[in-house]
Amino acid sequence: MAPRFPAGAARVSPRPLHGAVLSLIVGCLTLAVAGCFHSAAKPVPPDSAAAQQIAAYAEQQAALRRDASLPQEELQEHCDQLATTTPGVEELRITHGSIESRQWTLIANASAPRWAFVRAKDGPPDGWTPKPGIAKLDFQPPLESALTARSSLFLAYAPVESYSPEDSQKSATARELFGAAQGDFTWRGRKYSYTLTSELPCFPLLQ
Template identity: 75%
Template sequence: MAAFAEQQVALRGEASLPKEELQNHCDQLAMATPGVEELRNNHGSIESRQWTLIANGATPLWAIVRAKDGAPDGWAPKPGLDKLDFQPPLEPALIPGSSHFLAYAPVVSNTLADSQKSAAMEQVFGAAQGELTWRGRKYSYILTPDLPCFPFLQ
């Protein structure tokens, strides 16, 4: 799965989308951002931190969502990842010493916002690599080594 994720990034980088169309996809991502978490294997323990887009003038920025009592870098243990029933499983792709971003959106859109998040995820991140179940609801997901379109908050 990690190889597939890297292949998807390469394909996005080589895509012959006109600059205007790419900008439209990035604008859509800014308006309807799917869920995004960064996952890592820290010596056998899976950890995560949540990411979101924040407004910064004309250019949105990717920023870590920190829990009030959480670590300054946002990382926290992610026990129970196996309870989300990832199909295919994520663990084989989470190589110790590296991290990947997990973008996810509902499979069935109950609202316009859900539909927009799903569309943005597919257009910007690429085709879904699998599904997970969270709180009784199915989500499609994509695992990728980097975040598209916008810079990181420094």
């Protein structure tokens, strides 16, 4: 079972395009219930070389998508695949030295998909939830160095080793639309690759 960020997540719409969208938060909160989350995120100076490198990479991925480097037909095919097999997507930020996150997913909205954040039951209206134990997932390179360089970034992730056709499709979609893997993390002995970007691809945000 893949990790998830938000706990008790309730989808924004009763008509989700992909009912099994993965996210790191549920896994993290499961550990929290077991008393496994003890360490808070350690901020990294915003002028560090790592922060600048990772933030620059995220901007590069967004710029490549804005340049529409893929032929329109191929891009549309990838976007259709994204709507049916969505990799895990989280928005991350650092607030008062601690990492917060909120899950994003695609929902059906009239005839066109829309990106929408997932609000946990009884959670805050804006969906942001503190995740002090995220360091337990052993992100390499660490996330803090990138997050201190800007207000927030989107993180897309998928399994490194595919155990099913769905795993393979999620990995391909993440690579084709979010960019090449920038790092990895480990959950229950299984490794996931991740990419940071400043924008979500293909579809507009739900207003």
